[in-house]
Amino acid sequence: MPREKPTFTDLATATYCPRQLYYDRREDDRDPPPAATARIDLAFRYPELRELDDAALAAEPIDRPPGEYRAALDRLAERSDWTALSAPTNTRVLLDGKDARGVAHKVLGATGADAPRDEGGKPSGDPPVPVIVSPGDPPDRGVWEPQSVRAVAAMHALSWQEGRRIRRALVEYPAHGVVREVSLSVRRSGTYRRVLRSVRELDGPPARLxxxxxxxxxxxxxxxxxxxxxxxxxxxx
Incomplete structure (x- = not known):
């Protein structure tokens, strides 16, 4: 019987705490809580949020004062990929890779039959970029390790589907108006493989913290x- 592929969520959870994944898998309902879903949904509303007044913006599930949050979105609007980030055409995309499967909240750029091809029929141009949206707080620099592992999983899965190397992903923290880049590296790939192996071997509760x-x-x-x-x-x- 084929082994079931771990999900991106499994890998991120195991990176944080393998024992938490063990107990998560024993539950029937593993959907994120409504508060987390509301914060994730902010990533699909940037143009609308920029237009809200302070009172309306303060009522949203953001973690910065309205003026600071609006300024953060204004900085995001200066990015070259702002249009794709703020009005993505590929959202909540299921990526089914060789080793893991899960959802990328956004995929920037053309994929599949929509991707440009060279004369030999191979994908050409800039590769697509998977985006993971986090409901939490960003670190001072970079991304937290569980989100790094999740981003690497998304890159590998998208590479498998597209038949081309994907070496870049984004992690959004929409409650703060922050977007961080994650590039594929030897260290990140090594961490991903280690976590993938531990999840595959998980057949009982890991050691307690x-x-x-x-x-x-x-x-x-x-x-x-x-x-x-x-x-x-x-x-x-």
């Missing part, structure tokens, strides 16, 4: 058995 900040907000904390200790207890107060 010995108390971590990751555990404090985890919805599985009650049944995971991870014991966290407060700062007061750690320093003997």
């Amino acid at each position: 010995s108390g971590s900040e990751k555990c404090r907000e985890c919805r599985h904390r009650a049944n995971c058995g991870v014991k966290t200790r407060s700062l007061r207890s750690l320093i003997g107060l």
Whole structure:
């Protein structure tokens, strides 16, 4: 029986905490919570959001004051790919690669039969760019490792489908009006392969974490058995 491919979400979750993935897989409903979905949806509304007044913008699920958020969108509008980002034609695209499958929230550029071809019938021109949208906060620089792994998974899957090398992806943090680029590198590919291997081999609960900040907000904390200790207890107060 063929082995089921892990999803991009599986890989991102395992990068963050393999034990969390184990418990996630035991649930019937793995859809993101409504609050996260509302923040992701901001990435498809940039032109509209730029036109809102401060009161209306403050009512949106953004994480910056209205003036700062509008300024962030204005900076995004200076990008050469602004039109494709703000009015994408390929949205929530299912990518089914050799090793993993999942959804790219956007794919910038032509794909499949719409892609330009050379005289030999091979794809030509700039390759398409998969985009992953995160409902969370961006780091000071770059992207968080789970999102990096997810972006690499999307690049590899899109490469498999298109029959050409995809070496660039974007990660959007729409609640902040921030877009970060992820380029394919030896280090990122190595991390992706390591996580892919660990997910494939996951057949029981991985070792517990010995108390971590990751555990404090985890919805599985009650049944995971991870014991966290407060700062007061750690320093003997």
